[in-house]
Structure formats: structure tokens, C-alpha cells
Amino acid sequence: MKITPEEVQHIAALANLRLSAADIERYTQDLEEILSYVDQLNELETSGVEPMAQVLHEGNAGQLRTDERGRSFDQQTALQCAPLPGEGHFKVPRVIER
Amino acid sequence: MDELKQLTVDSIRAGLRAKRFSARELAQEALRVGEAENGGSGVYLSLTPERALAAADRVDAELAAGEEIGPLAGVPLAVKDVIMTRGEKTTCASRALEHFVAPYDATAVERVERAGAVIVGKTNCDEFAMGSSNENSAFFPVRNPAAPDRVPGGSSGGSAAAVAGGYAPISLGSDTGGSIRQPASFCGAVGIMPTYGRVSRYGLVAFASSLDHIGPFSRTVKDSALLLGTIAGPDPLDSTAASAPVPDYAGELTAQVRGLKIGIPKEYYGEGLESAVGAKVQAGVELLRSLGCEPVEISLPHTRYAIASYYLICTAEASSNLARYDGVRYSRRSESSGTLRDMYRNSRAEAFGPEVTRRIILGTYVLSSGYYDAYYRKAQEVRALIARDFAEAFETVDAIVTPVSPFPAFKLGEKTSDPLQMYLSDIYTITGSLAGIAGMSVPCGETPEGLPVGLQILTNHFQEKTMLNLGHAFEQAGGFEG
Numbered sequence: 001m002k003i004t005p006e007e008v009q010h011i012a013a014l015a016n017l018r019l020s021a022a023d024i025e026r027y028t029q030d031l032e033e034i035l036s037y038v039d040q041l042n043e044l045e046t047s048g049v050e051p052m053a054q055v056l057h058e059g060n061a062g063q064l065r066t067d068e069r070g071r072s073f074d075q076q077t078a079l080q081c082a083p084l085p086g087e088g089h090f091k092v093p094r095v096i097e098r
Numbered sequence: 099m100d101e102l103k104q105l106t107v108d109s110i111r112a113g114l115r116a117k118r119f120s121a122r123e124l125a126q127e128a129l130r131v132g133e134a135e136n137g138g139s140g141v142y143l144s145l146t147p148e149r150a151l152a153a154a155d156r157v158d159a160e161l162a163a164g165e166e167i168g169p170l171a172g173v174p175l176a177v178k179d180v181i182m183t184r185g186e187k188t189t190c191a192s193r194a195l196e197h198f199v200a201p202y203d204a205t206a207v208e209r210v211e212r213a214g215a216v217i218v219g220k221t222n223c224d225e226f227a228m229g230s231s232n233e234n235s236a237f238f239p240v241r242n243p244a245a246p247d248r249v250p251g252g253s254s255g256g257s258a259a260a261v262a263g264g265y266a267p268i269s270l271g272s273d274t275g276g277s278i279r280q281p282a283s284f285c286g287a288v289g290i291m292p293t294y295g296r297v298s299r300y301g302l303v304a305f306a307s308s309l310d311h312i313g314p315f316s317r318t319v320k321d322s323a324l325l326l327g328t329i330a331g332p333d334p335l336d337s338t339a340a341s342a343p344v345p346d347y348a349g350e351l352t353a354q355v356r357g358l359k360i361g362i363p364k365e366y367y368g369e370g371l372e373s374a375v376g377a378k379v380q381a382g383v384e385l386l387r388s389l390g391c392e393p394v395e396i397s398l399p400h401t402r403y404a405i406a407s408y409y410l411i412c413t414a415e416a417s418s419n420l421a422r423y424d425g426v427r428y429s430r431r432s433e434s435s436g437t438l439r440d441m442y443r444n445s446r447a448e449a450f451g452p453e454v455t456r457r458i459i460l461g462t463y464v465l466s467s468g469y470y471d472a473y474y475r476k477a478q479e480v481r482a483l484i485a486r487d488f489a490e491a492f493e494t495v496d497a498i499v500t501p502v503s504p505f506p507a508f509k510l511g512e513k514t515s516d517p518l519q520m521y522l523s524d525i526y527t528i529t530g531s532l533a534g535i536a537g538m539s540v541p542c543g544e545t546p547e548g549l550p551v552g553l554q555i556l557t558n559h560f561q562e563k564t565m566l567n568l569g570h571a572f573e574q575a576g577g578f579e580g
Contacts, residue, residue, distance in 0.1 A: 007463075008459065011459050011462050011463050011466065012459060014462050014466065015417060015421075015446075015458050015459065015462040016421075016424075016439075016442040016443050016446055017443060017446050017447055017450070017455060017458065017459070018443040018444050018446075018447040019447065019455075023455070026452075027455070027456060027459050030456055030517055031459060031460060031463065033517075033518055034409065034460060034517070034518055034521075035463075035473075037405075037406060037518055038406035038409065038410055038473065038477075040402075040403065040406055041403055041406050041407065041410075041476050041477065041480050042476070043403075044400070044403060044479075044480055044483065046476065046479035046480065046483070049479040049482050049483060050479075050482055051475050051478035051479050051481075051482060052478050052479075052481040052482035052485055052532075053308065053478055054308050054338075055294040055295065055308065055485075055533075055534030064337060065334045065337070070334070070335075073201060073202075077201045078201070080199070080201065081197075081198050081199060081201070081427070081428035082426070082427055082428060083425060083426075083428075083429075083430065083431035084431065090426050090427055092426055092438055092441065093435055093436060093437055093438050093440075093441055095437075095438050
């Protein structure tokens, strides 16, 4: 599996990560090596195999609690770890020009 | 006071009842050891003295009033720093959450405190529990108590070293692909990955949601049984927490294991297994035979595909779980945040270390348009085959016994340059994680160099009782000294 630095740049943008040129080079190599390794999965014929997305067994399958209001945070608690709270909100750089 | 290193839950209970020490004295001793030794060992990221002393005083007050005390009363307990502790820092060993103070308690934390345990500190780990050596901590590494130039394993290295190194008799860790069992094996502690869903993950910072577990560490199997019994059970705050009844694991513990069939999967004893480890594990199997167990050779034919399947699934899940660290609500925000997009990208770049970044990139790639079926779906199909291997094996055997890791603890820095090599070291633990079954590591002696070796006991979903009985019988028969 050949991976290009441009692909890594694109993936990093999708994941909202700023990468340096050195990082891109490094992760291009790593990604290529790991994807070559995982290629061995194609040795297995899996048509007709139901993908296993979650461990479901008796006792946890499809258990949903009733939809009732439970405990929650007050505004102050929810904001206490925010890097920039203000006026009861999370502040972010301006996204709309006046 | 008795050496903290020697204490178990039972001996603490006896000591408190006989007034040989108070819960406060014990908490103070655990805090003193944590403070004094941490510079060399790196076990703790933070200590929680106020919380510890308040919990200890509650136990002392109950004792003074002649009231019934909880099953973990006065027992110092260390908590991996990926588990939320209200009012205390919960950093996940990441710069992203360096200053994060948890606004609520994990269900497991609530339950251990209700049982009287005294939380003394938050333990070091790999950043967001991603790693096999604890070297991915953003702050400092942990040293193996058995050999300070070696890693304690990971990702729950601090919780394993806390128990093995005599900081606390019991601790909580998390296991996604072996993060409890492998460090337990490297440090010489007991460590359990319960059945998926056995223990609520509410308050466990999510890494890979279909694989994450909270579980116990201890020095004896009985203490792990007690701790597991305390934290297990349904939880309205975690829909994956199973409603299956929780047995009295510790109360029903027995060393009577005669007649149990134990599967010995040939794929776990072949190429790659270091001979010093293999010899110890083989001797462990012989010890179980001498106790009346019947070893049977079995095959788990898809074992060699487990790492590839796991690293696609866990990174895919991690890339979505870690999207929440946006620099807005609770994680680190970059100083250079001119625009919203810059803020996201710079904050995340500054927050995450290289292994976390690597996994986010891999996970984003395998979920991205055009690759989903080829990688993510394929990995899930192979996961189903691995789970089927186990289901078929458990039709004929009661438990499966294997090594935990192909080699003992390695030197700090020895494997950091090659991520794939590091991933390959998880081969024997990842299979059980993918299948969602129960697994534990029990000490089974040391290599000629004096490095601890762990024996892995795997049982089917919710068959923890059989697993614990085997571990207990093994321990009682001297298997830990091996």
C-alpha cells in the first residue's frame, strides 16, 4: 500500500490536526508500514460473515433505560474546565463577520 | 505499622478491627510512600490526600461507633488517570487534559468508595491508554518495580506498579487490548479484564468503546475477586453494562479445580514466544494438571489476524472518540487560535503526543471515504471470526491458558522507535479483547534474569468465577513463586 504525503496531509485536515513537514514524513512512513501489515486480512474469505461492531451477549443486548430526566450539571460545573468561558458560554474565535 | 507492601484487604480489616492501626494512619502511610518514592518510580501523576483522609476518617468513625464497615474499608486504592474522580485532576497522561478537573465520579469510583476504599492517587499511564509500555505518558515514564531500567508495561503501567511496588494493595486500571493483563504480567501483579459489559465504563475516558474495560489489580487473586465484585453490575448510566447477576466472587472462591478442562491453544506457544517465558508458562500448565485440571490442545486458527483487526478497529473508534478534544469545552486550547479552524488544529496538535496522533491518523484513514469497507468493515468481519474461534473452543473447554506476553518487561526506550513492533507485543491479549471474554494475568514466577512472567487465564462471557478459582488454586499451590 503506497501512501503519499498529500494523503496524510488530507487525513490530518479531516482530523483537524496541524502537522509539520517532518511529522507528515514520519506518519506517511508509519501509515504505509501499518497498512502493509494489515493487508494480510485479505487472505481471509469473509463474504457472508456478519461484521462484529459490538460485543452483544445475553444481559446487555438492546438494553435501554427509560427516557427520563436524570442528574446533570449546572452551568457553572459545565464551564469550569473550559479554557475560555464567558457570560455563561464557551468563547471561541469569531466565525461570523459583522 | 505493617509494611504497606505486605497488606491485603483481609489483613487490613483484621488490623483495623484489632486497632493495630487506624484507617487514617494507613492512608497517611500510603500517601507518604507515594510522595517519597514517586520521583524514582513515576507511578503517580497526582496524589489525592484530602479525599483519602476524608474517606479514611469515615471508616475510623464507623469503627469507633461499632458500625458495620464496607468490604474494602480503609484499603488504600490507586486509580488510573483515565478514570474520573470528582474534584481531582484526571489528565489521561495527556497535555490535552493537563489541567482538567473531573466534574463527576466514574461509577466504579463511586462503588469502591461506597465499599470503604481510600483513593490515594491517580496513576500514570500511556496517553489516553494508548501504548504497551507506559512510555507514551506525556509527563514521565513509569519504572518497573522488579527492574527499574525496564518498562512496567502498559497502558496501565502506574496501576500495576503501584500494586507490585507496594504503594497500595489494590488499584483500578483499564484494558482495551491488554492494558491491564500485560502490565500485571510485567510487574508481577494479578490483573483482570472482566467480560465486556461486566463493569460499567461510565466515567472511563473513552478510547475504543467496543473494547474498553475497567478492571482490578491486586497482589492476591482474592483481592481482585473482592474488587471485581464491588465494581461489577448494571448501571443506568452505561447501556453496555450487563444486567447479568454478580456472583459473590470472593466469598465463593475455591481452590477446588479438579476436572476442569483447560484449552492450550497451539497458536500461543509457537514462533515469537521467548523460551524463558514459554518454560514458565508450560510449568504453570503442569501445575494446573497436578491440581486435577485436564489440559487439552486446541486451535484458535484466526489468532494471527488479531493484531491487524484490532489496530484497525481501535484506531477507528479512537479517531471518533478523540474528536471531542476541540479546545473549546475542557481540553487544552492553543495560544495561536486566530480563527476557529486554527484553534482546532493548533490546539489538537499541541495536545496530542506522537502515538495518539498516529492512531487518530490511521483511524481517520480507515474510516474515510473509499476505505471503510476495505479496512474497517473487513476488520470487523475478522473480529467475528476470532470471536467464533473462542465460542467453538469454549464448547469443549472451561478455560484457556496461555502466556500474557511473548517476552518479559523490556528496557525503557528499547521499542519506542518502531510502532508496529510495539503493537505485535500485544498478540496474546488482543484476541480476548476482540471476543469480549474475560481474562486475567496471574504471576507465574520469574525468568532467570528475575523478571516476572504472567500466566493468562481466559474464560467465556461471565465465567469469571471459573477464571478466579483457577487463579486462586494456582496461587495457593505456589504457582506465583513458580
